[in-house]
Amino acid sequence: MFLNCHSYYSLRYGTMSVEELVSNGVATGATALALTDINATTGVFDFIKACNGASIKPIVGLEFWEESCKYIGLAKNREGFKELNEILTQRNLKKEPLPDRPMADNVFLIYPFGKEPKNLQENEFIGVRPDQVNKLLQYPNISRCVPLQPVTMAATSDFTFHQVLRSIDNNTLVSKVDKTTLAAPHDTFFPFQRLQQRFSVYPEVFKNAERIIEDCNFEFDFSTPKNKKYYTGSKHSDRQLLESLAKEGIVRRYGKGNLEAMKRVAKEIDVIDKLDFAGYFLITWDIIRYSQSRGFFHVGRGSGANSVVSYCLGITNICPIELNLYFERFLNSSRKTPPDFDIDWSWKDRDDILDYIFKRFDSRCTAFTGTVAKFKYRSTIREVGKALGLPKEELDILSKARATAIDLSDPIVSQVVDIGQRLEGFPNQRSVHSCGVIISEEPLTYYTALDLPPKGFPTVQFDMYIGEDIGFEKFDILSQRGIGHINECVEILKENRGVEIDIHAVDSFKDDPLLNEKLAKGETLGCFYIESPAMRGLLRRLKCDNYPVLVAASSIIRPGVAKSGMMREYIQRHNDPENFEYFHPVFEEQLADTYGIMVYQEDVIKIAEGFAKLDPTDGDILRRAMSGKTRSIKELDAIKGKFFANCKELGYDDNLAQEVYRQIESFAGYSFCKAHSASYAVESYQSLYLKTYYPIEFMVAVINNFGGFYRTEVYVHEAIRAGATVHAPCINTSDYNTKVVGNEIYLGFIHVEGLNEETIKTILLQRQQQDLFLSLDDFMSRANVGLEHLQTLVYTGAFRFTGCSKSELIIQVRMKFVATKPQPLQQLFQSPTRDFTLPELERTPIEDAFDEVEILGFPISIQPFDLLKTNFRGDVFVKDLLKYQGQVVRMLGYLISQKPVPTSRGLMYFGTWIDHQGEYFDTTHFPDNLQRYPFSGGGCYLLRGKVAVDFHFPTIEILQMAKLPYKPDPRYGEEGQSKERKSVNNDINPWIPQRAPYPSKDDRDRSFNNS
Structure with a gap:
């Protein structure tokens, strides 16, 4: 008689998983259960499977809420489930309130006692809780009543857990949760005999429930x-x-x-x-x-x-x-x-x-796949602690501490940890899959209600795993910035040069010796998937000069292969193919192309079949399970058991079988299938072709798509290396995005810090409608730009076409803003602006560079090294590193990326740098060394380390490292005021923005370390 059960898919309300709900129902002796999650159908199909496995009749439905329960719907059949889903979908997609009395022919509707409409229909009932039985005395609608024992908790002891969930949902303390939104403490699996005893005076009430149970027959075929x-x-x-x-x-x-x-x-x-x-x-x-x-x-x-x-x-x-x-x-x-x-x-x-x-x-049949975000331990501890009233200071400590290190002597802290650990992994909220689209044969409301997340597309309430169980295969409609690079570069070449590129002529790219030479040298910065420091290092170690090797490299760079130790082994065998032994004859037979090493996901299937004699289906289940594409741990355990049983039958030594399985297990979830690697390799060749023959246009395309391993500054540097002259944004030349004219690159206004989109649009519209700006006055009269944005543009150098220095321009701007009064809207003639005699002010390239750093994020008029106090540029440069193998060298480097890697001794780091000659090099920083010589943010460093060469690829193992101080910022006087401010009469009192010096004072004060 449990017609109103909640699982944890009643988000931040239910306390049991679907499986726990069913198992507790079995323990109570229930023969039928109705899942009626609050405004959610996520758990329906897992519920049906669990019930079928437990020989319990599943009844599916929904509890419709608006602040509290409005009514409960139970589906008689497939059409009834569709009707329920359409009621909720209408509300979710159109943001309309739930109907007071829904029209649904294949549904039983149960209204809470006291909230029922008049003149109930044949399919409408009134739900009476056990504690409401006394109210039935002289009640006129007893014949339309059913016993309603909601199930939200496994036992009354779970009520506190439920309260915390409601507290989190309402972002308030447990003591302040609205009682009308809580379940009752006894909303558990009430013993059937006691339930029957409560309603013994009204036997027709129980008969109504029996009729509902008998008439609800929702069946589902998972196999089609x-x-x-x-x-x-x-x-x-x-x-x-x-x-x-x-x-x-x-x-x-x-x-x-x-x-x-x-x-x-x-x-x-x-x-x-x-x-x-x-x-x-x-x-x-x-x-x-x-x-x-x-x-x-x-x-x-x-x-x-x-x-x-x-x-x-x-x-x-x-x-x-x-x-x-x-x-x-x-x-x-x-x-x-x-x-x-x-x-x-x-x-x-x-x-x-x-x-x-x-x-x-069909819009009824098309939707995004959903996802279910889950509670994570650290954030959960904070949420639970907040609900139970712990102060922020304690929450900060608890959320950062390991569970084993927390003092549990305080009962509140112990309760927080206990509830937090239980809540970890619970569903928290529904969201939308990043790319998966479902196109169904039938309207999707046969399977689910639909949500409307911020993306604006209807979304099913189940995730990809449930969808796969049901029988759906999604269409993954993805996006990536690498394709944007290629697209935009091809467009730029067509518009600017009249050059049309057949970017799909990849066969000719693969055979191009110049491309393959650059590939082998790792000169791939900006190219999709092959630009990271790790990938460029791998290409150099492999001397990768052809497509098949690139395909393999695209997979062995993945964490799984590296973790298993096989990436290192692959490099060794590739460089010395005559001097290695195959792990087992099966590996030679199946994996000769990759020197007997599992490189691709399908290699798992090959070894599972060839070594352990698993059938293809089992091999594919093994691959999918290790790739995280199945939810069934039992399925994986069964295949694992079969793997070792077969190995024993085949007479393999236990250690041999264990090692083969370890290799499979360690990388299968993180490697690519060969086709996936090949697809990435094709795109890499397309990017590399454009970079090789049209490097300036390609770098502009990379900059404009804001995607890649590195920040914009590095791609600007790469464009300069390719022969481009890079200009700061210009009022008359620049566009919203970066543009290229011949070998001249003009950075887009989008890179100007603090310049909003409205201002940019105003500038471009005025230029489009009335031609170029003639002067600062012309700009100020045509473009309605505020003082703050105007000063930013001046400091950017956007008015350099006037021939005036920034100092002159900034004083003109401030004086004219003060001298020009606001004009009435209907005034026909504009008041003339006052002219001023300006003082002569000198400005140095260093000042311009600091402006660029502050506004663009990096200098473009000079190198970062030219901002250093010291003239030292290093003893050794990248071009000579191979000559210094095993020796200790001193170099200067400008930091462009750093990557932490956990080890048993702590975090180690890999750094990537540019030397004074503009070439890239890499460093290794071991945990002990980092404690003494840590990274101190971006900038130039003096590096002292030992040159290690690994298969043609040099790196520096850092022994000492110190960040170097920059010259003082000449734009600021001793009092921290800009020179321009000192030059203006005090009675003008212009607005002057707060301009934080760059680099920081600590950087400027740091002494040069000659160690």
Whole structure:
């Protein structure tokens, strides 16, 4: 008789997981349970599975809330569940209040006692709690009543936990939570006999409940796919269209008469058709076709790139035949769940693609996948402590301390820790998946209610794992900045140079000796996926000068391979391929291309099959489980047990079996499938081609897409290395984003600190409507820009076209602002501004550089080294490092990145620097050394260390390090006032912004360390 049960998907209300709810129901002797989470259907399908496993009848429903319970709906069948979902969806998407009395033919509605409408219909009932039975005396509607024992807690002892959840939800103390929003302390699995005894005087009430239970029969088939089944409307016509498109693609990709491609395509289409997956391919092709019609550039990656059909349809751009990628890794008849396509677009184009998808396909059947954010321990401890009234100081200590280090003698602290640990992992809030889109065969309200997160697209209330259990495969519509780099560079070349680039002609890029030379030298800064210090170092260690090695490098850089020790081993074997032994004959047989090392995810399957004789399905489950693509720990444990059982049967030594499994386990979750690595390698070659032949335009594109491993300053430096002259923003030349004219780069106004979008738009609109600005006066009369922004523009150097110094301009600005009175709106003639005789003021390049640092974030007119007090520039430079192997050297470096790496001895760091000659080098900082010589923020450092060369790649193991002081900021006098302020009459009293000196006083006072 439990018709109103809450799981923890009743967010910040329920205290039990779905599984705990069902197991507690079993312990109580329940034969049926109704899951009615508050405004949520997230747990429905896990609930059905749990009930089926426990031989309990599942009833699915919803508890509809607006401040408190309005009514409870129980679905009689699939149509009833859809009706419930549509009621909640209407409220969520249109922000309308819940109807007082919803119209639903396949639903039982239960109203709280005392809140029922008049003239109840056949499917409407009144819920009576056990403590309300006495109110039924002389009650006119007894025949429409049902016993309502809500279940929110496993036992009354959980009431405090429930109170804390409600406190967190309302952001208040436990003592101040509105009692009407709380469950009752006895909202537990009330013993059935006691429940029956309470209602013994009114047997018809129990009969009503029995009727509801009998009539609620929601059944669900988890085994059938739920995606839109047919693109054209039938299985036969889908196959015909897919075959036709694939044949056209064979000619386009391989030319006429390529028997291998035709054979592979025919085989793949048979499998695709058998698994009813043709519609998924065709929908993806439709999206790609639209993308191409808009001139968008995309990258299809992931295991979908194993398919020649995908390649022929233009979904992916790598050839599976060339790379010996096997289709079965993507799709095979033994796979329990079909895969999905991962497709990247530029971040600028993705919204257009999403808009097309939601308009092109039935709006009732299209939605984003949801996610469920969970409570994390540190933040949870703070939330629980706040709810229980602990002061902020104690919360700060508790949230930072390890659970084992907390003194639990204080009962409140002990309670906070206990509840915090229990709450960790509980659902906290629903959100939206970053890229997963579902396109269903039926309206999605057959499966879920829909939310409307800030992204503005309808979103299902379940996550990708539940979606996969149900039978949905999402379309991953992703974005990345690397594609934006490529797109924009191609556009710049077309507009500025009239050069049209076929960026998809990757086969010619792979064979270009100049590109491969740069690849082997790690000259890849700015290029997607191969620009980080770690990746550039790996490319140099491997002397990576071809596409296949780059494909391998894209996977071995991943944490899993490095963790297993196999990245180091791969480098060793690649550099000395004649001097190594295969770990086992199976490794030689299966992994000869990668020197017997598991590099790609599918290598897990190869070794699982070849070494432990697992069948392909088990091997794929093992790979998916280790990749975090399944929620079933039992499933993984079963495969692990089978792995070792088979090894024992095959006569393997236990240590050998353990080591093979360790290698599999240590990297499978973090490596790429080969097709994924190949897709990234293709994009890397595209970026590298543009950087090699059009480096200035490419760097402008990187700067404008604000994406990459490094900050903007580093890409500006790289453009200068390529021969560009970089200018600060100019009122008459610059645009919103950075632009290039020949070899001249003008930084965009977007880089000016403190300049808002409205001001930028005003400047550009005036220029567009009335031509260039002629003078400062002309600008001030045409552009309604405030004093603060105007001064910022002057300090930026945006008025240098006037020929006046910044000092002269800033005084003009301030005097004119004081001298010019506000004009009435209807005044026809403008009052003339007063003229002033200005004092002569000198200004040095150092002052301009400090302005640039303050406003742009970095100097562009001089090197950072030129701001140093010292003239010392180092004893050794990057170009000579290999000559100093094993020796201790002194270098000067400008810090551009630092990466911490945890070790058993503490954090160690890897640093990347630029020397005085503009070349890059890397350093290693061990934990003990860092305690004595820590990083002190950005800037120039004197470095003393030992040169270590690892497979052609030099690094410096730091022994000593000191940040160097900069020259005093000449813009400030002894009193901290700018020179311009001193030059203005005191009676003018202009507004002067607070300009913090750069670098900090500590930096300026730091003495030069010659150690």
